[in-house]
Amino acid sequence: MIRTPIIAFLGHVNSGKTTLQDFIRKTAIVKSEAGEITQSIGASLVPDVIIKNLCGDLLNQLKIDLKIPGLLMIDTPGHAAFVSLRKRGGTLADLAVLVVDINEGLMPQTLEAIEILKRFKTPFLIAANKLDTLNGWKPGENLLQNIPKQEKSVQDKLDTLLYSLVTKLAELELNADRYDRVDDYTKALAIVPCSAKTGEGIPELLVMAAGLSQRFLGKKLEYSEDAPAKGTILEVKKERGLGMTLDTIIYDGVLSKEDELVIGGIDEPIVTKVKALFEPKKLLELSNSTKFQQVDQVVAATGVKIAALGIENVSAGMPLLAVKKNLEETKALVQKEIAEMAIELDITGVIAKADTLGSLEALVKLLKEHGIKVKKAAIGEITRKDVSDAVTNIQTDPLSAAVIGFNVNAPSITTIGVQIITGDVIYTLIDRLQEWQKKEKTKLESSAVKKITKPCKLMLLKGYIFRQSNPAIVGTEILMGTLQTGAELMKDGTVVTIVKEIQEEKENVTEARKGKQVAVAYEKIIIGRQLNEGDTLYSFITDKDYRKLKELKQYLTDDEKEALREIAAIMRKQNPLWGV
Structure with a gap:
């Protein structure tokens, strides 16, 4: 047997995603003489009779023989809800409708939705919504017949917006075009211009969703009436008079009252039994005080509220499997599914x-x-x-x-x-x-x-010896880089002194930059012995600090970089591999 395809609606906030689904639901109620739309838990079931009633002419034009029982539209308030709808091997949705505001194009949340759909390999089509907001647009019943009736400026505006959307999608390595211009739906995304306000394009959208599901999902939609129910937990809720309940999407098989269930848990599977199954009353009856009606059985694909014991610690997104024969085998299957979803962690992060x-x-x-x-x-x-x-x-x-x-x-x-x-x-x-x-x-x-000694090149000025030793105080010019207190200074690669103090205009400072002339106190030297007026010195930098400075060179000034190059050249005369 063929089950109902599960269709998820995704889109940026204010793209009209909810309004679009509301229009489909509202129209189905108006057309209810041909059948009824069912508001299941977390989803809306649009039966085949409704699709035929809304889209009969289009189905005939496109030569689509509708065989699926209908479409199950999942209400996903956000992408969080979509990624929570998991099953073994990927996402729960068979197909997705990405709703885009035709005027705004691809917004941040739309881009995120596309990445999620690509990651989960979910086929999708695009609803370019808010067609009615185009300046000068005149509504009509049949989209393709109505477009040529518009003023040329309106037609051009529509083409420009669609071209912009196609171009943006191409940048994401996705081929796309208006749905009637697509030759091969396996190679290009279909874009359906539509309006959730006037309903234009919605029959075309439903036909595309139904046609693509039927044509390309194939065996994925097949199920056996004897197969144990498989599902995913949407939400864990406490309902008055029922206690804890599980809002669940059943995507395969049949679930009955009294069935034994195995539900995925964080530490180990949870085993329980179905106390009761609930579906909402038909949409036309939602004004009644009692929201739910009890049923004995549900068939995939559908949403159902399950009342059971011991489910307080169940988390949304967990798998659910009905036990038909062997409990231990079923537990092992659920554990395997959880293991496949297991997240590989790092030692740090x-x-x-x-x-x-x-x-x-x-x-x-x-x-x-x-x-x-x-x-x-x-x-x-x-x-x-x-x-x-x-x-x-x-x-x-x-x-x-x-x-x-x-x-x-x-x-x-x-x-x-x-x-x-x-x-x-x-x-x-x-x-x-x-x-x-x-x-x-x-x-x-x-x-x-x-924390690292900065590169520096300096010269002891002639005629500015204020003290010869203990410590020697000499007028000094900074030729390149930055001189810091505490820095070791070298001559020809050998450390000769340490900077004890720096004074600029009789004020102590911690550093002096290129071009400054300052008085510097040098430790462990005597002027006239180890050093003389006119000598050139460089800051001493270890090869470890040199490598670090090379990594962080964006924080060095140009003259500090030049001083560093000269220091490296001096050090490599003694050790060619220095700093390498």
Whole structure:
């Protein structure tokens, strides 16, 4: 038998994703004499009779013989919900509709949605919504017949917006075109211009979703009535009079009352039994005081509310499997599925937290794709323990002293050196983390440079010997670089003295830069013996510090770099491999 394809709607905030689904639901209710749309748990089932009623002429024009039982539209309020809808081998959705505001094009959340769809290898089509907002657009029933009836300026505007969208998608290595211009749907994305306000393009969108599902999903939609139910937990809810319940999408098989269930757990599988199954009443009856009606059985693909015992610790995104024969075998299958979702951790790295297993998996995968290591990954709110774990990175790996939370809250505590970043768009989290790491790296490197003796070239001025020894005080000109107090100075590669003090205009300073003439106190020398007026000295730099300065050369001035080159040339006369 062929099951109902599962269709997920994704899109940027305000792209009209919800309005689009609402229009489909509303239209189906109006056309209810031909059948009824079912509002299942977390999804809306649009039966084949509704699709035929809404799209009959289009189905005939495109020669599509509708065989699927309908379309199950999953309500995904955000991408977090989408990545939570996992099953073994990828995402729960068979097909996705990416809703784009035709005027705005690809927005940040749209780009994130595309990356998620590509990662999970989910086929998708694009709904270019808000067609009605084009200045001068005149609504009509049939989209392709209506476009040529528009003023030329309106047609040109539509083509320009679609071309812009196609170009942006091409930059993401995705071929796309208006749906009626696509020759091969296996090689190009179909873009359907539409309006959630007037309904234009929505029949075309439904036909494309149904046609693509039927044509390309093939055996993926086949199921046996005897097969044990397979599902994914959408949400764990407490319902008055029912206790804890599981809002679940059943994507394969049949689930019945009294069936034994194995549900994935963080530590081990949870075994329970179905006490009751609930579906919402038909949309026309939603005004009734009782929202749900009890059923004895549900068939894939559908959404259902499950009442069962011992499910308090179940997390959204976990797999569910009905036991038909062997409990231990079923537990092993669920464990295997969890193991396949297992997240590989690093010895050092950031702390990652998310609200569901699917979200956590997506977050960690993206972090690693950006070269960011992850030391700990867990489901749930950010805790003080997570912050403490991040604190341990401050000394060993300060750029990893961060906690990243996707769709979770954080405690209101501030720990110096630890960055806590939370949000509901994964890409924004990554951007914010990288921005913090960049700033932190600059601070650390700048601090590291300050701890290293800076390159310097100086000359002892003739006629400015203020004291010959203990310490010698001599007028000095800085020829290149920066002279610092405490710096060792060399002549011909040999350390001859240490800078005790620097005075500029009778004021003590800690450093003097190129061009300055200052009085310098030199330790352990006598002028006329070890050093003489007119001598040129350089700061002594170890080969280890030289290599470090080469790494951090962006923090050196041009004259400091030049002084460093001269120092290297002097040192390599004695050791050709110095600083290499």
